[in-house]
Amino acid sequence: MEEMITIPKQRYDELKLQANIDVELLQDLMEGFRDIKEGRFERVK
Numbered sequence: 001m002e003e004m005i006t007i008p009k010q011r012y013d014e015l016k017l018q019a020n021i022d023v024e025l026l027q028d029l030m031e032g033f034r035d036i037k038e039g040r041f042e043r044v045k
Contacts, residue, residue, distance in 0.1 A: 007015075035041060
């Protein structure tokens with residue numbers, strides 16, 4: 001059984017935005033890891 005809670009709309013919008021940012025960050029990180037795995041990077045000093 002799911003429990004229902006009530007939060008202000010502003011807080012809901014903030015949480016929703018944060019979730020979208022987290023997904024985008026994760027996608028960018030995974031793309032970076034794939035690039036490293038496939039050797040598409042340059043060493044810098």
